[in-house]
Amino acid sequence: MTRLAEAAASLVESGQRMDARGWVPGSAGNLSARIDDETVAITRSGVHKGRLKVSDIIEVGLDGAAREQGQKPSAETLLHCQLYRLFPPVGAVLHGHSVAATVLSMSGAISFSQYEILKAFGFATHEVDVDLPVFENDQDIARLAKVLEPELLEGPVGYVIRGHGIYAWGTSVEHAFWRLEALEFLLQCELERKRLK
Amino acid sequence: MTRLAEAAASLVESGQRMDARGWVPGSAGNLSARIDDETVAITRSGVHKGRLKVSDIIEVGLDGAAREQGQKPSAETLLHCQLYRLFPPVGAVLHGHSVAATVLSMSGAISFSQYEILKAFGFATHEVDVDLPVFENDQDIARLAKVLEPELLEGPVGYVIRGHGIYAWGTSVEHAFWRLEALEFLLQCELERKRLK
Amino acid sequence: MTRLAEAAASLVESGQRMDARGWVPGSAGNLSARIDDETVAITRSGVHKGRLKVSDIIEVGLDGAAREQGQKPSAETLLHCQLYRLFPPVGAVLHGHSVAATVLSMSGAISFSQYEILKAFGFATHEVDVDLPVFENDQDIARLAKVLEPELLEGPVGYVIRGHGIYAWGTSVEHAFWRLEALEFLLQCELERKRLK
Amino acid sequence: MTRLAEAAASLVESGQRMDARGWVPGSAGNLSARIDDETVAITRSGVHKGRLKVSDIIEVGLDGAAREQGQKPSAETLLHCQLYRLFPPVGAVLHGHSVAATVLSMSGAISFSQYEILKAFGFATHEVDVDLPVFENDQDIARLAKVLEPELLEGPVGYVIRGHGIYAWGTSVEHAFWRLEALEFLLQCELERKRLK
Numbered sequence: 001m002t003r004l005a006e007a008a009a010s011l012v013e014s015g016q017r018m019d020a021r022g023w024v025p026g027s028a029g030n031l032s033a034r035i036d037d038e039t040v041a042i043t044r045s046g047v048h049k050g051r052l053k054v055s056d057i058i059e060v061g062l063d064g065a066a067r068e069q070g071q072k073p074s075a076e077t078l079l080h081c082q083l084y085r086l087f088p089p090v091g092a093v094l095h096g097h098s099v100a101a102t103v104l105s106m107s108g109a110i111s112f113s114q115y116e117i118l119k120a121f122g123f124a125t126h127e128v129d130v131d132l133p134v135f136e137n138d139q140d141i142a143r144l145a146k147v148l149e150p151e152l153l154e155g156p157v158g159y160v161i162r163g164h165g166i167y168a169w170g171t172s173v174e175h176a177f178w179r180l181e182a183l184e185f186l187l188q189c190e191l192e193r194k195r196l197k
Numbered sequence: 198m199t200r201l202a203e204a205a206a207s208l209v210e211s212g213q214r215m216d217a218r219g220w221v222p223g224s225a226g227n228l229s230a231r232i233d234d235e236t237v238a239i240t241r242s243g244v245h246k247g248r249l250k251v252s253d254i255i256e257v258g259l260d261g262a263a264r265e266q267g268q269k270p271s272a273e274t275l276l277h278c279q280l281y282r283l284f285p286p287v288g289a290v291l292h293g294h295s296v297a298a299t300v301l302s303m304s305g306a307i308s309f310s311q312y313e314i315l316k317a318f319g320f321a322t323h324e325v326d327v328d329l330p331v332f333e334n335d336q337d338i339a340r341l342a343k344v345l346e347p348e349l350l351e352g353p354v355g356y357v358i359r360g361h362g363i364y365a366w367g368t369s370v371e372h373a374f375w376r377l378e379a380l381e382f383l384l385q386c387e388l389e390r391k392r393l394k
Numbered sequence: 395m396t397r398l399a400e401a402a403a404s405l406v407e408s409g410q411r412m413d414a415r416g417w418v419p420g421s422a423g424n425l426s427a428r429i430d431d432e433t434v435a436i437t438r439s440g441v442h443k444g445r446l447k448v449s450d451i452i453e454v455g456l457d458g459a460a461r462e463q464g465q466k467p468s469a470e471t472l473l474h475c476q477l478y479r480l481f482p483p484v485g486a487v488l489h490g491h492s493v494a495a496t497v498l499s500m501s502g503a504i505s506f507s508q509y510e511i512l513k514a515f516g517f518a519t520h521e522v523d524v525d526l527p528v529f530e531n532d533q534d535i536a537r538l539a540k541v542l543e544p545e546l547l548e549g550p551v552g553y554v555i556r557g558h559g560i561y562a563w564g565t566s567v568e569h570a571f572w573r574l575e576a577l578e579f580l581l582q583c584e585l586e587r588k589r590l591k
Numbered sequence: 592m593t594r595l596a597e598a599a600a601s602l603v604e605s606g607q608r609m610d611a612r613g614w615v616p617g618s619a620g621n622l623s624a625r626i627d628d629e630t631v632a633i634t635r636s637g638v639h640k641g642r643l644k645v646s647d648i649i650e651v652g653l654d655g656a657a658r659e660q661g662q663k664p665s666a667e668t669l670l671h672c673q674l675y676r677l678f679p680p681v682g683a684v685l686h687g688h689s690v691a692a693t694v695l696s697m698s699g700a701i702s703f704s705q706y707e708i709l710k711a712f713g714f715a716t717h718e719v720d721v722d723l724p725v726f727e728n729d730q731d732i733a734r735l736a737k738v739l740e741p742e743l744l745e746g747p748v749g750y751v752i753r754g755h756g757i758y759a760w761g762t763s764v765e766h767a768f769w770r771l772e773a774l775e776f777l778l779q780c781e782l783e784r785k786r787l788k
Contacts, residue, residue, distance in 0.1 A: 021613075022218075025382040026317045026375035048375065097314060099382065103389040106311065114697065116728055116755035117688060120617045125730050126754055137313055139322050163323055164313035178617040178639065185616040185690065192694045195392055195786055219415075222579040223514045223572035245572065294511060296579065300586040303508065334510055336519050360520055361510035392589055416612075419776040420711045420769035442769065491708060493776065497783040500705065531707055533716050557717055558707035589786055 007033035007041040007092075008057035010173035014094060015043070017177065019050025023096035023184070028165070030074035033092040033173050034084050038062060042080055045072045049096075078141045079148070083169050086152055090169045092176035097165035100187035105134050105160045107194070112186045120182040121157045132183070133159045158183050204230035204238040204289075205254035207370035211291060212240070214374065216247020220293035220381070225362065227271035230289040230370050231281050235259060239277055242269045246293075275338045276345070280366050283349055287366045289373035294362035297384035302331045302357045304391070309383045317379040318354045329380070330356045355380050401427035401435040401486075402451035404567035408488060409437070411571065413444020417490035417578070422559070424468035427486040427567050428478050432456060436474055439466045443490075472535045473542070477563050480546055484563045486570040491559035494581035499528050499554045501588070506580045514576040515551045526577070527553045552577050598624035598632040598683075599648035601764035605685060606634070608768065610641020614687035614775070619756070621665035624683040624764050625675050629653060633671055636663045640687075669732045670739070674760050677743055681760045683767035688756035691778035696725045696751045698785070703777045711773040712748045723774070724750045749774050 001009075011031045018024045018031075029049045032042035040060050043049065047056045059067040062085055064077040074080075080093045104110050110132040112118060118130055133151050138144040148159065158168045158179065168183055170176035198206075208228045215221045215228075226246045229239035237257050240246065244253045256264040259282055261274040271277075277290045301307050307329040309315060315323055330348050335341040345356065355365045355376065365380055367373035395403075405425045412418045412425075423443045426436035434454050437443065441450045453461040456479055458471040468474075474487045498504050504526040506512060512524055527545050532538040542553065552562045552573065562577055564570035592600075602622045609615045609622075620640045623633035631651050634640065638647045650658040653676055655668040665671075671684045695701050701723040703709060709717055724742050729735040739750065749759045749770065759774055761767035 022382075025378040026314065028314055028317075028379075028382075048371075097382065099385045099389060102312070102382075102386050103393070106386075106390065107393055114728070114754045115693070116752070117617060117619055120619075126728050137311070137323050161313070163311045174639075181616040182619075185613075185619075185688065185693075188690045189693050189697075191389065192690060192782065193697065196694070196698055219579075222575040223511065225511055225514075225576075225579075245568075294579065296582045296586060299509070299579075299583050300590070303583075303587065304590055334508070334520050358510070360508045388586065416776075419772040420708065422708055422711075422773075422776075442765075491776065493779045493783060496706070496776075496780050497787070500780075500784065501787055531705070531717050555707070557705045585783065 003035050004041055004057070004059065005054070007035060007173065008054045010092075011041065011043065011057055012052045012054060014173055014177050015049040015052045018094070018096050018180075019048075021098070021184070023098045024049035025097060028097040030076055030080070030095050031093070031173075032077075032080040032084075034090065035059065039067070040077075040081060040084055042073050042077055045074050076141055078145050079167065082145050082148065082152070083167075086149075087169075089171055091171045092173040093167065093169045094173075094176045094180045095165060095167050096180065098184055098187065100184060100191045101160050101166040102163060104187055104191055104194075105162045105164070110134055110160065110187070110190065112190070115186060115189070117182050117185060120179060130157055132157060132186075135159060135161050137161050137164045200232050201238055201254070201256065202251070204232060204370065205251040207289075208238065208240065208254055209249045209251060211370055211374050212246040212249045215291070215293050215377075216245075218295070218381070220295045221246035222294060225294040227273055227277070227292050228290070228370075229271075229274075229277040231287065232256065236264070237274075237278060237281055239270050239274055242271050273338055275342050276364065279342050279345065279349070280364075283346075284366075286368055288368045289370040290364065290366045291370075291373045291377045292362060292364050293377065295381055295384065297381065297388045298357050298363040299360060301384055301388055301391075302359045302361070307331055307357065307384070307387065309387070312383060312386070314379050314382060317376060327354055329354060329383075332356060332358050334358050334361045397429050398435055398451070398453065399448070401429060401567065402448040404486075405435065405437065405451055406446045406448060408567055408571050409443040409446045412488070412490050412574075413442075415492070415578070417492045418443035419491060422491040424470055424474070424489050425487070425567075426471075426474040428484065429453065433461070434471075434475060434478055436467050436471055439468050470535055472539050473561065476539050476542065476546070477561075480543075481563075483565055485565045486567040487561065487563045488567075488570045488574045489559060489561050490574065490578075492578055492581065494578060494585045495554050495560040496557060498581055498585055498588075499556045499558070504528055504554065504581070504584065506584070509580060509583070511576050511579060514573060524551055526551060526580075529553060529555050531555050531558045594626050595632055595648070595650065596645070598626060598764065599645040601683075602632065602634065602648055603643045603645060605764055605768050606640040606643045609685070609687050609771075610639075612689070612775070614689045615640035616688060619688040621667055621671070621686050622684070622764075623665075623668075623671040625681065626650065630658070631668075631672060631675055633664050633668055636665050667732055669736050670758065673736050673739065673743070674758075677740075678760075680762055682762045683764040684758065684760045685764075685767045685771045686756060686758050687771065687775075689775055689778065691775065691782045692751050692757040693754060695778055695782055695785075696753045696755070701725055701751065701778070701781065703781070706777060706780070708773050708776060711770060721748055723748060723777075726750060726752050728752050728755045 058071045113129045116126045168180035255268045310326045313323045365377035452465045507523045562574035649662045704720045707717045759771035
């Protein structure tokens with residue numbers, strides 16, 4: 001199996017899992033995996049992420065341009081490429097729209113503390129305070145990427161765009177999914193805790 | 198495959214997806230697709246939308262009357278026909294009863310603002326204020342259709358009948374499902390946000 | 395297929411659906427169907443309702459006694475038999491423990507008004523006020539049945555035992571499931587509405 | 592089938608069920624079954640519990656050491672071994688991270704009263720007050736086990752580690768899952784009730 005075929009199969013499966021949890025309503029979300037130093041496989045624009053076909057995964061360069069003429073990658077491709085460019089270990093990026101991420105991002109800053117599952121992000125203990133950065137939404141993705149960059153360089157566990165959704169990443173598609181699951185779990189916990197107050 | 202067989206297969210699948218999300222309890226909901234300028238395929242009355250058989254999809258005219266004698270279309274067939282009559286691009290209509298749509302419709306006006314997913318309805322940006330009209334429920338469907346019509350002509354993203362459920366539509370069954378999913382996502386977000394207040 | 399085999403197949407499937415929605419945690423719940431004027435098929439004691447085998451469905455008389463020596467029917471068999479005895483059209487009874495039914499039953503009276511889905515119970519309109527009776531839990535099932543009987547004779551849409559769960563019924567297993575789904579939908583709506591207050 | 596193969600098959604299935612309910616995000620959770628007086632089968636470290644392979648279940652002694660050199664059991668293996676050592680009837684232990692267990696453990700003491708489902712833990716009636724002990728989280732598992740031990744000897748229905756998750760057990764993997772399901776049901780009910788206040 002080629003690296004592209006392998007990546008596509010993993011992304012198709014991750015999309016199904018994200019859909020089963022309600023994280024990719026309509027054509028929301030986009031999923032990618034690194035193919036090599038110069039190439040990324042990413043979902044094309046305007047498809048449902050829960051019902052991806054292998055042919056819905058296309059190749060782009062790190063500049064976000066489709067390798068094959070006429071193919072249209074996701075509108076947010078540049079945000080994926082930015083992560084691959086900044087962090088060589090990143091092998092996959094998953095972006096979804098969950099209710100918890102959307103609602104919390106519209107209601108103030110987000111941070112996590114005293115959760116065991118924070119160890120999934122490499123912390124040695126639950127006794128840490130971890131911020132999940134929230135950025136203002138912007139339809140100009142190149143401009144949004146520029147705003148993100150300084151904070152990305154500080155190595156956050158992921159980030160959220162207000163009213164829009166979450167970005168998570170990892171060394172592989174499976175690892176990125178684990179981190180996405182951990183972040184969504186933390187967001188659900190925070191949402192419940194806010195309600196109890 | 199005939200146009201009817203194709204429409205029926207899509208509606209059966211959409212019904213299963215709606216059921217998996219809890220949007221069609223009991224025999225609630227009804228689903229339809231346009232066959233041609235004068236004919237609509239719609240679920241017949243009194244069947245569970247999560248376990249539709251192809252034979253549960255029957256043909257009606259734009260006046261709501263069954264093509265085949267003795268067949269009984271959904272009680273709300275006229276609301277589907279109204280959308281096909283008013284909007285030539287509409288190819289499918291989905292109606293379900295979700296908890297979020299029902300509860301919010303019983304608790305005031307509904308509007309959405311600053312959500313990225315609003316772009317699914319053709320807006321160029323998230324920076325819009327979009328109302329989801331809520332109408333009083335009425336067992337007289339012809340009368341209800343008349344009340345709806347002026348507001349429908351303004352091209353809403355969908356509508357809700359109070360204590361009853363949501364109507365969504367699109368150019369195809371798949372497109373209508375995407376818009377239904379986007380609306381249900383927005384309703385869940387609004388319900389969560391109301392609780393945080 | 396014998397009537398028992400047919401009933402067992404339907405009950406196994408209903409148990410799976412109830413499990414998928416989280417209504418039968420552990421060995422909670424019990425499911426039955428009428429076989430003939432004198433016989434009822436019911437789940438035996440101490441099995442998981444989401445993983446029923448056909449052999450987990452056993453026959454009892456209307457007095458609740460197992461037809462075959464050594465078989466042990468559900469502890470609440472008498473509550474099922476009571477419904478079959480009182481109402482000849484009843485063909486199936488489903489009892490589950492949902493979070494919504496349990497929590498609402500511990501927090502006061504339950505009634506439904508202005509919901510379209512109330513029509514599933516034979517009402518001609520949504521403009522009705524419908525009570526769902528809540529009874530105190532009692533480990534003495536024969537005594538509990540006696541307390542229930544006067545209110546059952548008034549023909550409620552179902553009933554709830556406090557901190558315990560819901561009883562729903564219908565003319566067939568499928569019909570009973572539709573009514574159970576409608577009741578659980580109404581309970582979820584009421585739980586959400588209580589939170590918004 | 593060997594006892595290990597049988598245990599592994601049951602644990603793989605339980606992991607899938609826990610994943611379907613969202614109780615094992617990322618690589619969270621760990622699952623084990625007793626093989627004999629001196630041996631326990633347990634999930635190895637760093638695998639997703641919803642997608643376990645039989646080879647992800649490895650053998651350890653009651654001291655928590657892997658039988659086969661180079662294999663790395665779950666970091667919390669000692670907490671499993673402690674339960675097998677203290678309670679000879681215990682045949683399986685399941686640990687997951689649910690939102691309800693995590694959130695409630697961060698918000699005070701947890702106790703259950705007047706729930707029918709408490710009978711799943713051997714109580715003769717719902718009229719009991721049952722505490723679910725909550726312990727402070729600690730990355731030193733041997734030290735945590737020592738803190739747990741006195742309260743474990745009082746025979747609780749399970750326990751929760753703050754911000755971390757729940758431990759449940761039973762005579763078999765199936766029985767442990769029933770008790771886990773019952774505890775999670777109770778925790779969800781308590782979370783809902785706290786919100787209504």
